[in-house]
Amino acid sequence: MNRRDFLKTTAAIAAFAPIAGMAQDAAPAAKTEKPADKAESDKKQVTRRAYRGTDMTIPLLGFGMMRLPQTADEKVDYATGEKMVAKAMESGCNYFDTAYMYHNGESEKFAGAVLTQYKRETYFLTDKMPIVMMNAEADNERIFKEQLERTKAGYFDFYFLHWLNAAHWKKAKEIRTLEFMKKMKAEGKIRHIGFSFHGEPETLKEIAESYPWELVQIQLNYLDWELCRSGEQYDVLTKLGIPVSIMEPLKGGTLVRLTPESKKIFDEANPKVSTASWGLRYAASLPNVQVVLSGMSDMAQMEDNLKTFTPMVPLTEAERATISQALAAYRKSGAVPCTACRYCSPCPFGVDIPRNLALLNQLKGGLPLFHAKLVYDAMTEKERASSCVGCGACKKKCPQQIDIPTHMKQIAKDFQ
Numbered sequence: 001m002n003r004r005d006f007l008k009t010t011a012a013i014a015a016f017a018p019i020a021g022m023a024q025d026a027a028p029a030a031k032t033e034k035p036a037d038k039a040e041s042d043k044k045q046v047t048r049r050a051y052r053g054t055d056m057t058i059p060l061l062g063f064g065m066m067r068l069p070q071t072a073d074e075k076v077d078y079a080t081g082e083k084m085v086a087k088a089m090e091s092g093c094n095y096f097d098t099a100y101m102y103h104n105g106e107s108e109k110f111a112g113a114v115l116t117q118y119k120r121e122t123y124f125l126t127d128k129m130p131i132v133m134m135n136a137e138a139d140n141e142r143i144f145k146e147q148l149e150r151t152k153a154g155y156f157d158f159y160f161l162h163w164l165n166a167a168h169w170k171k172a173k174e175i176r177t178l179e180f181m182k183k184m185k186a187e188g189k190i191r192h193i194g195f196s197f198h199g200e201p202e203t204l205k206e207i208a209e210s211y212p213w214e215l216v217q218i219q220l221n222y223l224d225w226e227l228c229r230s231g232e233q234y235d236v237l238t239k240l241g242i243p244v245s246i247m248e249p250l251k252g253g254t255l256v257r258l259t260p261e262s263k264k265i266f267d268e269a270n271p272k273v274s275t276a277s278w279g280l281r282y283a284a285s286l287p288n289v290q291v292v293l294s295g296m297s298d299m300a301q302m303e304d305n306l307k308t309f310t311p312m313v314p315l316t317e318a319e320r321a322t323i324s325q326a327l328a329a330y331r332k333s334g335a336v337p338c339t340a341c342r343y344c345s346p347c348p349f350g351v352d353i354p355r356n357l358a359l360l361n362q363l364k365g366g367l368p369l370f371h372a373k374l375v376y377d378a379m380t381e382k383e384r385a386s387s388c389v390g391c392g393a394c395k396k397k398c399p400q401q402i403d404i405p406t407h408m409k410q411i412a413k414d415f416q
Contacts, residue, residue, distance in 0.1 A: 045092035047312040049290060052214075052243060058124060058291055060284050061309040062095040063088050064247065065107045067295030076106045078113065084302050085114050089123065091306050097245075097293050099128040099162055100147060108150035116152050125153050126245075128162035128196060129181070131172050140180035148189070158215050159190040165199035165378060169207050178211065196247065199378045201232040208240050215290060217245040219374075221255060222282045222323055223330075224248075227358050228375050234286060243290035246283045250294070254367050255279040259333040262326040269322040276301075277308040278323055285314040334361030336407055337400050344394035344404060350382035353394055353404060356411050363414070376415045385411035 048057040069077040069084065088094065096115065098107045108127065115123060127147050129140065148154070159181060161172050172178060184190045196217035197204055208216065216237050220230040237244050250256055256276045258266075266275050283292045296302045315323075331340075338357040347353055356376075363372045376384060388408035395404050 043090065043092075044310050046306060046309040047284075048092065051290065059093050059095050059309070060289070060292060060312050061093050061280075061305055062097055062245070062291040062293040063093055064293035064295035065096060065098040065111060066102045067297045068103060068107060068110060069297050076103055076110050078110065080299065081110055082114050084296065084299055087299065087302055087306070089118060091310065093306065093309075094123040095126070095291050096123060097126045098151070100130040100143060101133065101162075105150065108147055112150050112152040120154060124157040125151065126158040126160065127151065127153075127156045128160040129177055130162050131168045131177065132163055134171070134175060134177075137175045137180075140175065140177050144180070144184065144189075155189045155191060158192045158194055159184070160193075160215075160217060161195035164195045164197050164203075164207060166203045169203070194245075196245075197233070198374045200380075201229050201236055204233050205236045208236060208242060213242050215245055216242050217247050217293075219248040220244075220246045220283055220286075221249050221251050221279055222327060223251050223255065223362070224375075227355060227362075228378075234288070238288040244286070244288050246289055246292045248371075249283040249292050250276055250279045251362075252368060252371050254362065254365065257366050258326070259330050259365075261329040261333065265322060265326040265329055269319070273308070274304050276304060278319075278326075280305065280308050281312065281315055281319075282323060284309070284312050330365070331361065334358075334364060336361055336402060338402060341399065343397045343399055347388075348391065348393060349387055349389055350380075351385065351388050351408065352379065352383040353408070355379070355383070356385045357402075357404075357407060360407060360411050360414075369414070373415055385409075385415070388412065 047060045049060055050057050063085070069080040071077045085096075096111060098111050100108065102108070103110070111125065115125065129143060134140070134143070147156075161168075161177060161181070164172070178193075181190060181193050185193060192214035193211075194213050194215035194217065195207065197207070198219065204216075204218070218230060218233045218237070219228060220234060224230045234244060255278075256274075258275060263275055266278055280292060280294065283289060294301070294305050296305060331338075336357050338354060338361070340354040340358065342354055344353045359372050359376055363369065381387060385408040388405060390405040390409070392405055395402070398404060
């Protein structure tokens with residue numbers, strides 16, 4: 001459990017409008033600043049953004065500790081990881097994000113072994129309460145105590161309810177986890193309270209309006225802007241004035257692997273930058289984004305990401321068009337030639353056909369099943385492929401002559 005897992009052709013272009021347009025309705029863009037330490041300011045430092053108008057700045061690139069380097073026997077490679085942390089700290093990338101279940105608990109232990117080599121006030125550490133693994137109110141104190149022992153942090157700069165959706169939020173309320181977190185904040189063991197989220201915008205809005213959250217983490221990238229309704233989620237949080245932390249900006253590596261045609265489009269547009277940099281800058285260009293997490297697994301990935309964020313240059317209109325073209329090329333290579341024209345919609349039984357087919361294409365393109373199921377399970381029951389009765393109404397409307405009922409049956413089987 002330590003890994004979290006298309007559009008209309010015109011919508012692919014429209015997906016980029018929020019970078020320029022949504023910002024008009026959002027809170028003002030976060031202020032970008034250099035580190036206050038003069039000695040550090042003489043070195044190359046990643047771009048930072050002020051936190052909610054305060055003097056505190058957070059690096060726009062965060063070190064996600066869900067995909068730490070591993071040895072041949074799949075254990076955390078402490079030696080390589082320690083060098084990566086040193087490089088990150090030297091470059092001003094001093095925001096670290098871990099969780100109770102990452103690397104089966106080794107991520108927190110790694111943080112405790114490595115980050116404690118630095119003065120506590122020189123880095124930010126975010127941890128999370130694993131609601132999915134909890135059953136009773138007593139679990140709050142037990143797990144939190146264990147996390148403090150593992151990380152040796154003394155306190156958490158940001159502490160989240162982990163992996164919220166409708167069901168997990170209900171459980172969190174039943175076992176009074178937020179009340180416990182507020183108590184820990186009063187005792188100085190938590191500085192800022194937030195949550196990470198996998199679900200639908202409607203649920204996000206309900207949760208976001210329930211408490212004055214100080215940072216919320218959502219999955220956002222140019223593939224998920226519409227598929228996972230990430231754009232709507234970003235909009236919900238921005239309108240409420242809640243800063244956003246971004247996870248999966250590269251869709252678990254999907255936006256690095258891409259198709260040869262998609263990569264060619266990126267390479268021709270700018271042969272000097274990596275494919276990954278396009279996805280990272282897509283997320284970082286949104287003004288209400290506080291930090292973009294990257295699960296860096298080796299030094300090469302870290303150095304490339306540091307290059308992208310030193311400094312982070314927002315996307316231009318031409319670059320947005322390039323991403324749109326690469327996205328369209330990626331979609332064409334899918335297992336099903338769906339263009340998301342939606343001529344098949346609405347389904348008389350409520351199935352979201354284009355969304356289900358997009359998930360199938362991503363799965364065929366290499367997206368881990370666990371990641372795809374996060375999206376599928378967040379859909380309402382009637383929107384899922386399993387609700388298809390095989391009436392064939394959609395097949396008659398499809399200009400691509402796709403055998404939609406057959407694909408719905410396969411999707412329902414794959415995602416059951």
